[in-house]
Amino acid sequence: MKLSKKNLAQRLDHVYDAIVVGGGAGGLSAAIYLQRYLLSSLVIEKGRGRSFWMQDLRNYLGLPPDTPGRVMLKQGHDHLLSLEGDYLMGFVEEVRDEGDTFAVKVKVGKQESIYPVFRAKYLIAASGIIDNLPQLENMQNVFDYAGYNLHVCMICDGYEMANKRCGLFASSEGQINTAFVLNWFTPYLTVFTHGLFEVSEAMRQKLKDHGYQLVETPIKQFLGDKHEMNGVELVDGSTIALETGLVAMGSHYYNEYLQGLDLEWKGGNLVTDNMCRTSHPRIFALGDLKEGINQVSIAVSDGTLAATAIWREIRRASPPRLWQDNLIKTEPS
C-alpha cells in the first residue's frame, strides 16, 4: 500500500523481506518480482530520478518509442500497489546493518519531516544516478531543453543526434573524449568547456585534426523554442547554432546511505556478481548504481535477478509446505 506520514506507523514493527531504495525502473521491477514471489517489499522513492526526466523512452521493448519515462514509472508504481507492495515517498538517510536485519532511516516530508526507521532482511540499492548539467544563472533555461533535444545519454539518444550539428558539453578534459565516440553518430561537433577547465595542447590538436570546434567561453544560455534547443549564447554575446546537444559532465551517484557499509566499489559503481549481489551477501545493487551500461532494460532485468536470488535464499531456508489434509488422511485412524 501507499505509505505516508499518516499510515506508516503500521509498518514500523514489520520486518520486510527486502527494502528497495529507489523507485526507478530497477527498483520497481525488483519489488514487482518480490511481491510475485510472495515476499514483502517496500520501495522508497525520493522522486525525480533519471528516468523520470526522460521525455521519450525510445529503446525499451514493448513501449511505443514516444513513451515518457514517467509513464513507465507510473505503470510500475500502480502494478506494485496492485500486488500489495508498499511504496513510500522519502529520502533514505542512513542504513545500519544489524546482523540479521537492516535498519533503514528515512526522511519523510520536506516540511515537518519525520524520520521513521524500517527494517528488512535484504537491502536492494536501486537509487541510481543523476546527470550533472551545465550550471547557468537561470537553471530553468537548462531544464527547458535537458531530456528533450539536449540529451544526457548517447546510447539512448545517439540515433536522434545522427548527422546533426551537435554541442558536446564537458566539465573536464577526460569528458571531451566522448567526442570521439559521439562522432559515430555525427561529426558536426562543437565542444563547450563552459570555462570550467583548461584544455591541453594535445587535446586541442586532436579536436582540430578531426575538424571539431572548441568553445571555451562560458555559456550564458541555451537558445530555442518549445523545448527545441537551436543554439547557445555565450557570455560575450556571440551565438553558436546547434541542432542538438549531449551533456557529458559526469553524474551524481545517490549512494550516500551506503557509505558506512562494507562494500566493494569500482569508482562510483558497486561491484556485483551475475545476480546483482554486492560483496555484502544481503545487499544487492541494480541499474546505474552498479557496473555496466546505464539502460532501462538492464535495470529492469537486474530487478528480476536480485529478486530471484533473494527468493531462492529465503525459500531454501524455509521449511517445506506440506499438504496437511493428505498427511492426516494417510495416517491410521
Place this chain on the structure above:
Amino acid sequence: MKLSKKNLAQRLDHVYDAIVVGGGAGGLSAAIYLQRYLLSSLVIEKGRGRSFWMQDLRNYLGLPPDTPGRVMLKQGHDHLLSLEGDYLMGFVEEVRDEGDTFAVKVKVGKQESIYPVFRAKYLIAASGIIDNLPQLENMQNVFDYAGYNLHVCMICDGYEMANKRCGLFASSEGQINTAFVLNWFTPYLTVFTHGLFEVSEAMRQKLKDHGYQLVETPIKQFLGDKHEMNGVELVDGSTIALETGLVAMGSHYYNEYLQGLDLEWKGGNLVTDNMCRTSHPRIFALGDLKEGINQVSIAVSDGTLAATAIWREIRRASPPRLWQDNLIKTEPS
C-alpha cells in the same frame, strides 16, 4: 522493411551488420538497439515462439499485467520497422561460417518454399525454446488451457497458483522435483506422470511425506470451460479436480541451425560472457537459449548487451568521422 518472397531479392547482395535469429523479446530488443546504433539488422522469425503464447505478461515493467505476449511482440515489430530494420517470416535452416561473414539459409513459405541465403558480419541467436506439453489425442484440448491457467513457467506465474489445487505435469522423475519448489506457492499438489515413466520408491515416499498426490494413470483430457482448466479426466474415466496447473516437461531448444558451429554448450544452453557473447567471437546468444533465468526482462536486457558489444566492435574498427568543412577551412588557401 518487411521482407517477403516478393522483395527479399533486394537484400541478397547486402551484408548485414547482424542477422538475428528469432523475433521474440530478446531478438527484437537487439535489433531495435542495432538500428539505433545506425547498424543494419535482419530479424528472422519463424512465428509462434514462447512469448507469443503468453496470455498475460504479468511481470514486465511498464506494461499492464494483463498485456498478452503477442501485443509486446507486435509493438517491438512495429518499432523495429519504424527504425528501418528488416524483418522476415521464415525458418533458419543452416548457418555457415564464411570467415568474415555468416551465410544464413532460410526457408521462406510453407508452400512453394524458397531458400534464400542472407549474409551478416555477426549472428545473434535468439531463437529461444518452446515448452513440451502433454501429448493427448486431442491437442486442441491442451492448447485451450496452456498459457491460461495451465502454466509453463513457475517464476512467471507462481503467484497466480498461490494456495490453489495445482496439477504438476512431469515427463521424467527429475521433473517431479519441481514440486519441492512449487510448494513455496502452494502445497496442494498432485503430480501427474501421464504414464510416461516409472517413479522410484524414494520419490514416492518423498511425495507421501509432503502429502502430495501422485497420479500415474494417463490423462485423457483436461476439463474446464473458456480457457479455465478445472480438472483432469484420466483414461480410466476417473476425474481429479484442480484449480491450476504447471507443465514441467522440459523444453525444445530451437538451436538446430547452430549445431555445425564450434560453440560451448552447457546442456541445451549456450555459454556466454557478460555481454552475451558465445565462445565464437561473432556469435551472441540471448534469452532462453543461453544459461540463466528464462524471463522476458532478461531477454530484453540481453538484446541491449549484445547489440552494444557489436556496436563497440564495429565502431572501434571504423575510421573516425571528421568534420570535413572545418578541416578545409583551417588549411591555408
